[in-house]
Amino acid sequence: MRLSRYYIPTIKEDPADAEVVSHKLLVRAGMIRKLTSGIYNYLPLGLRSINKVARIVREEMDRAGAMEMSMPMVQPADLWVESGRWDYYGKELLRLKDRNGREYCLGPTHEEVITDLVRGDIKSYKQLPVNLYQIQNKFRDEIRPRFGLMRGREFIMKDAYSFDKDEEGAEKSYWEMFEAYKAAFSRIGLRFKPVQADSGAIGGDFSHEFMVLAETGEDTIASCKSCEFGANLEKAKVSAPVGEDMTNADCPAMEDVATPGSHTVEEVCRFLDIPADKLVKTLLFVVDGKPVAALVRGDRELNDIKLRNIMGGNEVELADEATVKEITGAPVGFAGPFGLPEDVPVYADHELCVATDWVAGANKGDTHVRHLSLGRDCTIEKFADLRVIEPTDFCPECGSEIEFTKGIEVGHVFKLGDKYSEKMEATFLDENGKTKNLVMGCYGIGISRIVASAIEQNHDDNGCCFPPPIAPFEVALISLGGKDQDVADKAEELYTDITRLGIEVAYDDRKERPGVKFAEADLIGYPMQLVLGGKGLKNGIVEAKNRKTGEKIELPLDGFAEAFAAWRKDVWNSWGLELN
RNA sequence: CGGGAUGUGGCUCAGUCUGGUAGAGCGCUGCGUUCGGGACGCAGAGACCGGAGGUUCAAAUCCUCUCAUCCCGACCA
Numbered sequence: 247m248r249l250s251r252y253y254i255p256t257i258k259e260d261p262a263d264a265e266v267v268s269h270k271l272l273v274r275a276g277m278i279r280k281l282t283s284g285i286y287n288y289l290p291l292g293l294r295s296i297n298k299v300a301r302i303v304r305e306e307m308d309r310a311g312a313m314e315m316s317m318p319m320v321q322p323a324d325l326w327v328e329s330g331r332w333d334y335y336g337k338e339l340l341r342l343k344d345r346n347g348r349e350y351c352l353g354p355t356h357e358e359v360i361t362d363l364v365r366g367d368i369k370s371y372k373q374l375p376v377n378l379y380q381i382q383n384k385f386r387d388e389i390r391p392r393f394g395l396m397r398g399r400e401f402i403m404k405d406a407y408s409f410d411k412d413e414e415g416a417e418k419s420y421w422e423m424f425e426a427y428k429a430a431f432s433r434i435g436l437r438f439k440p441v442q443a444d445s446g447a448i449g450g451d452f453s454h455e456f457m458v459l460a461e462t463g464e465d466t467i468a469s470c471k472s473c474e475f476g477a478n479l480e481k482a483k484v485s486a487p488v489g490e491d492m493t494n495a496d497c498p499a500m501e502d503v504a505t506p507g508s509h510t511v512e513e514v515c516r517f518l519d520i521p522a523d524k525l526v527k528t529l530l531f532v533v534d535g536k537p538v539a540a541l542v543r544g545d546r547e548l549n550d551i552k553l554r555n556i557m558g559g560n561e562v563e564l565a566d567e568a569t570v571k572e573i574t575g576a577p578v579g580f581a582g583p584f585g586l587p588e589d590v591p592v593y594a595d596h597e598l599c600v601a602t603d604w605v606a607g608a609n610k611g612d613t614h615v616r617h618l619s620l621g622r623d624c625t626i627e628k629f630a631d632l633r634v635i636e637p638t639d640f641c642p643e644c645g646s647e648i649e650f651t652k653g654i655e656v657g658h659v660f661k662l663g664d665k666y667s668e669k670m671e672a673t674f675l676d677e678n679g680k681t682k683n684l685v686m687g688c689y690g691i692g693i694s695r696i697v698a699s700a701i702e703q704n705h706d707d708n709g710c711c712f713p714p715p716i717a718p719f720e721v722a723l724i725s726l727g728g729k730d731q732d733v734a735d736k737a738e739e740l741y742t743d744i745t746r747l748g749i750e751v752a753y754d755d756r757k758e759r760p761g762v763k764f765a766e767a768d769l770i771g772y773p774m775q776l777v778l779g780g781k782g783l784k785n786g787i788v789e790a791k792n793r794k795t796g797e798k799i800e801l802p803l804d805g806f807a808e809a810f811a812a813w814r815k816d817v818w819n820s821w822g823l824e825l826n
Numbered sequence: 827c828g829g830g831a832u833g834u835g836g837c838u839c840a841g842u843c844u845g846g847u848a849g850a851g852c853g854c855u856g857c858g859u860u861c862g863g864g865a866c867g868c869a870g871a872g873a874c875c876g877g878a879g880g881u882u883c884a885a886a887u888c889c890u891c892u893c894a895u896c897c898c899g900a901c902c903a
Binding site for chain 2: 255256258259260261262263265282283336338354355384386388389390392397401402403405456464563655656657658690692693694695696708726728729759760763764765766768769777779780781789
């Protein structure tokens with residue numbers, strides 16, 4: 247491809263509406279343009295990258311036995327009413343009406359459509375398992391779109407849905423997808439980690455997120471320094487504490503202590519001159535409309551998702567001021583775990599077992615209690631893992647040290663069970679002629695987000711550093727011809743040679759000054775740059791630069807093809823990739 | 827949806843407080859000089875200052891409404 251005839255509108259300055267590097271660079275490199283909030287044009291260069299990601303994903307899905315199809319973006323409301331999500335999904339679902347007033351939505355995901363399709367055609371266990379996928383535009387009316395391609399409203403996603411006759415089969419399908427994802431992300435050339443993720447209200451351990459490791463990631467992941475364990479912070483288990491159960495151990499009688507104006511843990515500790523780990527923090531939540539109290543140590547943070555899962559609820563909200571007052575009879579900041587209404591269950595973090603003699607709120611204004619014993623003074627519904635893991639905690643699986651890193655979620659594998667098949671009556675007859683619900687799984691990959699995350703993970707001050715497998719073009723050939731016809735001719739020759747090798751090359755034959763060509767090549771981030779100038783031609787060489795490492799070498803013009811092939815291999819190796 | 831901010835040539839911004847009829851840099855067009863890391867000179871084109879209404883002799887500037895975009899919170903590939 248000749249740059250003199252290609253559409254790459256680059257920009258020198260950062261766009262005003264961009265916050266993160268990937269967004270700035272994608273716009274500056276002429277790969278995307280915003281149409282409206284969260285909705286982008288993919289320009290030729292950007293689309294090339296997207297298509298390369300899609301192709302790799304497609305190949306790995308096919309290899310895993312999944313079958314590509316395509317589902318409509320506009321979906322009838324009926325299906326969503328049937329699955330119960332028409333009401334549940336909320337405003338993220340963009341709803342519209344046709345000329346007859348019938349209701350539709352733009353598909354944010356396709357469980358309903360695929361389940362509807364399959365229930366009509368799959369009637370026997372003999373037809374199972376089946377895994378269908380598509381690569382398609384999705385629309386989610388995000389509350390707050392941001393960060394360019396990282397969180398658009400319209401985006402490209404690969405979504406796959408597996409159907410099995412039983413749990414065992416579903417589990418197998420799940421792990422096949424898990425492996426396919428690992429293969430795909432490896433091929434794309436990103437540093438990533440699969441981590442355990444929250445599986446929502448459905449429960450179970452069957453959900454993993456695939457995280458691209460990048461400092462600018464929105465998610466925090468806890469990973470073990472010695473074993474494979476990795477988990478999204480909201481999911482990470484905290485091991486049960488070691489030590490004797492002190493719940494019912496001896497403890498002096500509970501007594502009130504005045505703590506005027508001390509609402510926060512910090513204030514109370516300072517006032518009473520005690521460390522925060524001597525205090526029990528009582529948090530009041532409303533789970534699906536019902537109040538509950540949750541206890542964690544004063545220096546810990548409650549994980550509301552764990553609370554939700556223990557309650558088997560859907561929606562967890564911190565109780566508002568009025569509710570707190572109603573339940574505890576005290577203003578916010580003085581709630582305690584005893585003497586609460588009987589219909590308010592109290593859940594305690596399991597760490598609270600191994601100590602006693604606590605300080606806690608007294609359910610009276612400006613008052614706390616000391617010498618609180620959870621066993622003697624409270625009715626604890628259950629001790630359970632409720633808090634957020636901390637860097638000082640140990641791996642819940644092997645007990646080694648853990649570390650926190652940032653990541654960008656680019657894939658999610660999820661076991662659905664019969665959540666949809668039951669509601670939508672997607673059934674089949676098993677070996678015994680019995681009607682059963684299809685057991686489903688769903689598996690997503692954010693195709694367009696991957697391009698953004700690749701840049702988040704790989705960039706420098708000059709621009710993008712694309713991994714070779716998904717770079718819009720693998721090689722940039724920069725001709726410094728100018729008036730030197732010999733250089734221009736030789737560059738043409740090289741262009742033909744490289745193209746013949748079956749490698750995509752962006753041939754910069756424009757009448758631009760060298761500086762412009764260099765700067766743009768760096769900005770766009772072609773993994774390999776070849777520069778042919780007058781001096782080089784005289785010496786019979788072309789310069790080669792590895793965009794990622796910055797390493798420069800000279801390739802002989804005589805016997806170029808071989809030298810180029812060897813260098814290309816080096817470049818791929820510098821990405822930890824094998825060239826086959 | 828709450829809280830904050832911004833809308834001025836294609837892009838990035840100044841001008842708004844203190845009304846007097848629109849500026850810079852980049853980009854674009856032409857000519858010339860340059861030509862190995864986003865060149866320089868000269869000459870140009872391009873804006874009813876987001877929109878509507880109001881105040882005023884006079885509004886980019888003040889007032890009201892409205893729309894859009896961005897940032898902070900709840901959602902997620």
